[in-house]
Amino acid sequence: MTAYELWVVLGMTAVTFGVRYPVLALVSRVRLPATALHTLRYIPPSVLAAIILPALLAPSGTELELSLANPFLIAGLVAAILAWRTRSLMPTITIGMALFLAWSWIVRTYLGA
Amino acid sequence: MIAGSMSTATASPRNEFWAGATAIVPLIVGAVPFGIIFGAVSVTSGLTPAAAAAMSAFVFAGSSQFVATGMVAAGASAVVIVVTTFVVNIRHSLYAVTLAPHLQGYPQRWLAPLGFLLTDEAFMIVVQRFGRRDNSPYRHWFYLGAGLAMYVNWQLCTWVGIWAGQVIPNPRAWGLEFALPLTFIGMLVPSLTSRPLVLAATAAGLSALALRGLPNQMGLIIAILVGVATGIISERFTHTAGTPDIP
Numbered sequence: 208m209t210a211y212e213l214w215v216v217l218g219m220t221a222v223t224f225g226v227r228y229p230v231l232a233l234v235s236r237v238r239l240p241a242t243a244l245h246t247l248r249y250i251p252p253s254v255l256a257a258i259i260l261p262a263l264l265a266p267s268g269t270e271l272e273l274s275l276a277n278p279f280l281i282a283g284l285v286a287a288i289l290a291w292r293t294r295s296l297m298p299t300i301t302i303g304m305a306l307f308l309a310w311s312w313i314v315r316t317y318l319g320a
Numbered sequence: 321m322i323a324g325s326m327s328t329a330t331a332s333p334r335n336e337f338w339a340g341a342t343a344i345v346p347l348i349v350g351a352v353p354f355g356i357i358f359g360a361v362s363v364t365s366g367l368t369p370a371a372a373a374a375m376s377a378f379v380f381a382g383s384s385q386f387v388a389t390g391m392v393a394a395g396a397s398a399v400v401i402v403v404t405t406f407v408v409n410i411r412h413s414l415y416a417v418t419l420a421p422h423l424q425g426y427p428q429r430w431l432a433p434l435g436f437l438l439t440d441e442a443f444m445i446v447v448q449r450f451g452r453r454d455n456s457p458y459r460h461w462f463y464l465g466a467g468l469a470m471y472v473n474w475q476l477c478t479w480v481g482i483w484a485g486q487v488i489p490n491p492r493a494w495g496l497e498f499a500l501p502l503t504f505i506g507m508l509v510p511s512l513t514s515r516p517l518v519l520a521a522t523a524a525g526l527s528a529l530a531l532r533g534l535p536n537q538m539g540l541i542i543a544i545l546v547g548v549a550t551g552i553i554s555e556r557f558t559h560t561a562g563t564p565d566i567p
Contacts, residue, residue, distance in 0.1 A: 218402030230416035230434030253524035253547025260525030
């Protein structure tokens with residue numbers, strides 16, 4: 208484990224325990240206002256989407272790759288359809304991964320990318 | 321289901337513990353692929369096996385572990401990763417708010433471990449159990465059983481995944497790290513059950529794409545804020561159209 212990783216794990220441990228335990232400890236009537244509850248529900252989808260879109264559309268980290276030769280985009284779109292239709296994790300991951308590997312191979316072999 | 325069968329049985333710490341551990345099994349099964357994929361993806365993304373195992377052992381919060389792994393792979397600073405972890409996990413304080421009234425009067429030596437074991441899965445099972453009014457004085461043992469079962473399983477799955485990620489030869493060449501965004505897609509799409517949620521995700525995704533050039537993944541945090549703001553604002557416009565899931 209590197210020093211960087213140690214800081215990451217220590218920091219993550221502290222903030223995660225810090226959002227779980229103190230509220231239980233202050234057992235008094237803590238009640239969040241309804242607006243706070245509304246706000247919190249938008250965090251998980253925002254986090255996920257903010258990671259997914261760049262990973263599909265700019266997999267190299269810089270260039271926007273809106274083309275059929277981008278296997279991340281093709282497999283990601285199909286995975287999204289699968290996730291929407293099946294609402295299940297395993298087919299989304301397995302079929303998405305299989306398509307990604309196959310598409311990458313096709314792109315490498317026939318498009319010389 | 322299984323938990324319901326013991327409401328009239330003689331309550332004891334042991335009974336409650338095992339009832340909790342049993343009731344959470346369906347959710348544990350659902351978490352198995354997550355744990356294995358986390359272990360595998362974390363080592364293929366550049367984390368050392370020790371760091372991946374330590375993350376599961378001490379942080380014990382699946383989605384934030386995935387996010388952190390992605391950020392480590394992208395070269396984000398430790399501070400940005402920790403801040404993002406806080407943002408991702410803040411929903412746990414909501415769970416704590418819900419469970420706290422049921423745990424009044426318990427000593428800190430119980431509340432600290434129960435707090436540590438508070439995951440999405442444990443919450444769903446425990447909140448059901450606590451909702452039943454049956455005067456069992458050992459309900460905290462139910463929580464402990466559910467939480468520990470989840471914890472042990474998460475460690476085992478992480479180790480299996482770390483092993484799998486290492487034995488696959490040259491994983492980078494295969495692009496297996498794509499399993500991470502794929503997992504996120506599988507988590508995100510079914511959760512988009514209302515128009516404000518769809519708009520929030522869309523705005524966050526496009527913002528992250530537009531801001532991807534910012535250093536230390538600062539674009540990610542700004543994108544999350546944009547997504548949350550979009551969701552809140554769009555609620556005002558979609559409310560008249562009728563969104564029953566928003567109370």
